[in-house]
Amino acid sequence: MLFHFDFLNWRRMIATARKEPDPAVRGYYLFILLVSVPIISSFHAVCFLLDGLLFPGLHRVRVKTPVFVVGHARSGTTLAHRLMSKDCGAGAAEGDDADTRRFSCLRLYEMYFPSLLQKKLIRAFFAFDRSALGGRVERRVRAWEDRHYAAVRAVHKMGLTEPEEDDMVLYYSCASGFWITKMPYMGDLDFYHVDRFAPRRRRRLMRFYHDCIRRQLYLNGEDRIHLSKNPVFAGRIEALIEEFPDARFVIPIRNPNETIPSLLKLVSSGWKRLRWDPERVSRCLRIMADQSFHTYTYPLEVLERHPSTPHAIIDYRELSGDPASAVERIYRQLGLPMTDTYRSVLAAEAGRERGHVSGHSYSLEEFGLEADEIRDRLAPLFDRFGWDDDSPAKTAAGPDTGQTSRHEVS
Numbered sequence: 147m148l149f150h151f152d153f154l155n156w157r158r159m160i161a162t163a164r165k166e167p168d169p170a171v172r173g174y175y176l177f178i179l180l181v182s183v184p185i186i187s188s189f190h191a192v193c194f195l196l197d198g199l200l201f202p203g204l205h206r207v208r209v210k211t212p213v214f215v216v217g218h219a220r221s222g223t224t225l226a227h228r229l230m231s232k233d234c235g236a237g238a239a240e241g242d243d244a245d246t247r248r249f250s251c252l253r254l255y256e257m258y259f260p261s262l263l264q265k266k267l268i269r270a271f272f273a274f275d276r277s278a279l280g281g282r283v284e285r286r287v288r289a290w291e292d293r294h295y296a297a298v299r300a301v302h303k304m305g306l307t308e309p310e311e312d313d314m315v316l317y318y319s320c321a322s323g324f325w326i327t328k329m330p331y332m333g334d335l336d337f338y339h340v341d342r343f344a345p346r347r348r349r350r351l352m353r354f355y356h357d358c359i360r361r362q363l364y365l366n367g368e369d370r371i372h373l374s375k376n377p378v379f380a381g382r383i384e385a386l387i388e389e390f391p392d393a394r395f396v397i398p399i400r401n402p403n404e405t406i407p408s409l410l411k412l413v414s415s416g417w418k419r420l421r422w423d424p425e426r427v428s429r430c431l432r433i434m435a436d437q438s439f440h441t442y443t444y445p446l447e448v449l450e451r452h453p454s455t456p457h458a459i460i461d462y463r464e465l466s467g468d469p470a471s472a473v474e475r476i477y478r479q480l481g482l483p484m485t486d487t488y489r490s491v492l493a494a495e496a497g498r499e500r501g502h503v504s505g506h507s508y509s510l511e512e513f514g515l516e517a518d519e520i521r522d523r524l525a526p527l528f529d530r531f532g533w534d535d536d537s538p539a540k541t542a543a544g545p546d547t548g549q550t551s552r553h554e555v556s
Contacts, residue, residue, distance in 0.1 A: 149191035149261075149319070150354030154347070155335070156183070156320040162331050171420055175329065187318045193261035197361065201262055207360040212372040213249070213480065214386060215396045218441045219377040219412070220405040222398035222462040224303075227251075227375030229473050230396075231309045232491050248482075250363055250370040251309040258306075260315050262361040312374045315358045321351055323378035330417050332433035340382035352382075352389040380441040383448040387455060394480045395455065397445055400462035401533045402520050406438045439523050456480050461531060470496050 156179065163175035197204060215227045233248050256265055275283040287306065295304045304310070316322040323337040340348055359372050379386065386393055410431050417427065449457050458479040465472040470492035477484045521528055528534055 149187070149194040150316075150321070150350060151187055151191070151319050152321040152347075152351065155325075155337070158335060159320065159325070159329060162329065162334050168421060178328075183318060183320065187320075190259075190261060190264075190318055193263045194357075197262045201364065204262060204360065204364050207364050207368050209356060209359050209363065209372055209390065211392045211394060212359065212374065212390050213394045213396065214379060215373070215375040215398070216379045216383065216445055217377060217398045218380070218400070218402070218405050218409070218438060220408040221377075221400035222460070222465045223375050223377055225465055225469070226396055226398050226460065226473075226476070227309060227373065228303075229469055229492065229495060230373055230476070232495070233488050248371055249373040250366040251373050252312050252315060252358075252362055253307050254304070254310040254314065255306040256362065257310065257312070257314040257317070260318075260358050260361070262364060265361070265365055309373075309375070311376045311378070312355070312358075313376045313378050316351070316355065319351075319354065327413060330413065330420070330430055332430040332437075338378055338381040338437060341384045342381075343385075348382075348385050349389075352385050356389055377441065380445050381437075383445050387448070387452055393455065395445070395449065395457040396476055396480070397449075397457060397459045398462055398465060399442075399459060399527070399531060401531075402438070402442060402524055402527075403533070406435060406520060409438065410434060442524055442527060468496065 160176070160179050163172060163179060166172040166175060213230070215223050215230070217223045231249060231251050255268065259265060259268060272284055275281055291305050311324075313322050314324055317324055321337065325337055326332070326335065329335060340351065343351070359374075363370060363372060383395075413434065414427065414431060417430075446459070449455060456479070458476040460472055460476060464475075470489065473492055474484060474489070476482075521534075
């Protein structure tokens, strides 16, 4: 029940920040790491300790058959998670159809405040605001959201009450991949390859993450299934199976000629304020590109080693073109029943997805990448998924036993 803090990562981050040649950037990083992080992490640690004292029932909560949506960024993980979270029980009223109460998700503000005590106090405050103040505070928070996330929303719908990547709950533990967006020292800091961590360090991290999920289930309902979406979790598939032996996985797959440069543009745009020289930027982007190749191949390799782990591999073209059919296939392969009520929700979503046009543009040439390199390094996947002709590969579906066959592609 104790708050986890990765002192090894924290020390590495401080040592890296001290080497930053730009005085303004160096001072900013050191202030965050030496002042903000210790204060906020200590506050979270106290609240985590109080959770165990104030909510004794928390010890009895069990995380059962969680679902993890894992894949390369920009491959459809957000879309799959959003569609499935329409079946999310958060906020459902008593008497609602049982299917609408299936999933529990972590919302962005709940990751900024990970303890159960914090979540309950925040919910109680906003209930008071709505009943006694007419929602005055909530309206101001919404206005702040609109200003703060305006630029991001052109690419990714983001808000304090939107379901987000669970990895954010590890931010003030100095164990979250989101730190790379702020400190992009690729090669010096590694938040991705958790499966390569020393066993004791990996177990401590995963047990803390497990505790964070238990708090959310205590809040939303112990009978619900945790639903998670995290591209960075591609580097910790073994650790997830080790910590959650009954876990189920959804792996969206999309043409890497689209996803890899998209990710590189997204992260490099946030690095401009660092004023790095082009050679340094190029080196970090090259490391991130290599990590991207690993993100494509590693989850599939791990799941092949664990054939009894239920999983669904879904083609982005089907997910975006016919989301109702794609999600129904996911449910069938994970062994989840689907009600007619949820089918009607998916049918309504289909039109919205077909009309969606991303505001994000990119090209391979911007990052010194060539299609031939991507094709060569991911040749088996190009053949398997038919990316050369940009049409879904036609292969037989696996039996509906809660997992896909090795050749299931959509």
